[in-house]
Amino acid sequence: MKNKYRILGITSGGFEGFSGVNNNLFSEIGKKYELIDIVDNKLSGFWKYYNALYCFLKTPGFNKYIKPFNEIYHGETSYYRFRTNYYFVERTKAAERILKERTDEYDVILQTGWIPAILEQKQIPRCIYTDYTMKLSEKEFPQWSTFLSDKDKNKWIQMETKSYKNANAIFTSSEHTRKSIIYDYGVHKEKVLTVYEGTDIEKIPDIDKKYDYNIILFVGVDFERKGGYILLNAFKKIREEIKDARLIIIGSRPKINIEGVEVKGFVSYIEKMHYFSIASVFTMPSFAEPFGLVFLEAMAHKIPCIGTNVCAMPEIIQDFETGYLVEPNNSEELADRVISILKDHELARKMGTNGRKRVEELFTWEKVVKRMSIEFDKLI
Structure with missing residues (x-):
């Protein structure tokens, strides 16, 4: 018998994104709760390519002008286009529009990853499920924390911090990530819970x-x-x-x-x-x-x-x-x-x-x- 709670999922990459985690997680949630929908709020259409063009122009070096289009688009430009403030802000706006339109349909929101940003606390609970943080990237694998500018990076971390602090609950894949959210971002430990990942x-x-x-x-x-x-x-x-x-x-x-x-x-x-x-x-x-x-x-x-x-x-x-x-x-x-x-x-x-x-x-x-x-x- 399903629980009466209605859950709305927010993802990037839809059901198959997040290395397959979205599929398995929301399939299991659907067995226990009423899963209203899974919203994919990734950039698309004109804005997706606008962001890619911006990143291409800002990517350091001149080699980008002589490499094949597919190589540069799926290489450095692809990396940077997921690490711009524009990307963070526009995905957040898209999510907020969707949530506002469907506000009477759900009892709790569960998003995988810390994008879109949670700009403020609202009446309907909002939860994050994440496997890593940008601060951990800085310390453990700096290649993942390279931005087009320090300004972009600092703004990104500010928005990430705001998301954690405004979330009603944060679920992490590991205790390692839980500790980062608590100590690197100053989030109260009571609302950060390690739930791990699973397999079928x-x-x-x-x-x-x-x-x-x-x-x-x-x-x-x-x-x-x-x-x-x-x-x-x-x-x-x-x-x-x-x-x-x-x-x-x-x-x-x-x-x-x-x-x-x-x-x-x-x-x-x-x-x-x-x-x-x-x-x-x-x-x-x-x-x-x-x-x-x-x-x-x-x-x-x-x-x-x-x-x-x-x-x-x-x-x-x-x-x-x-x-x-x-x-x-x-x-x-x-x-x-x-x-x-x-x-x-x-x-x-x-x-x-x-x-x-x-x-x-x-x-x-x-x-x-x-x-x-x-x-x-x-x-x-």
Whole structure:
């Protein structure tokens, strides 16, 4: 039986945005509440291209004038067009217009991410679900906090701060992000709640997994940030110890030709599930990771996971229990940890079983929404 509350979602990228989080989150919310609609307030039409042109003209350097259009549009210009005050302000205006028109239709607003800005507190509760902050980007991966000017950056952080302070509740993907919102932005800790992210555990059967294939799996689009080249260096040492070890790379297409490395690029959901089913160990030694949803998928498949000891990864992977945590940019340590798992099938089985149990207990979308529900009950 559904709860009587009516929820309106606000997103960027619609149902499929936010790395698939929107789809899973709002699908689960729809099981428990009356989900009125999911509003995608991204820039479109003339204003989308106006913003892109502005960013193109402001992007430093002259190389932009000689690069192919698609390369510059989807490269630097694409990066900057999501980091202008114009983008923040216009998306906020669009959201406010929609909310005003539909004010009698909902009891609570849930937006994924901190855009649009919440300019003031209103009678109808408004909640934010986010996995990272701009302040964390500054400290942990400065490439994500580069703006066209310091003025743009300062204004952005002011609006981000206003959103957090005016929200009735803030749900975070990790305790790491929760602490940033409290200490970096001065938000009262009582209204910031860690709810984590989830996976569709019911779609992944609990099988008697085999660890015989010596397959190392990497899944990620941003190969460099996610430590892909560190893993390639580690793989050289791994192959010296385990001659038939294979590394399968999904989501990225690095231009490499290394024996034992298979670059698959983008694959279908069914193909990805196949590679999870045959992998002996999953590793993504990221330099920075807002959360790391793919670790949950791997753990649900009973695969031992190796990540780094930064950002939210220590909240997902229990060191020596569900896998290992290593230092970023340390291929030697990474290789040793992978080798220890590939050589010891009982260790792999123990870690894989522990990982599956941890996902079932903590990281399902049903449990994420249940944690949110506690706060909804207080607000409505």
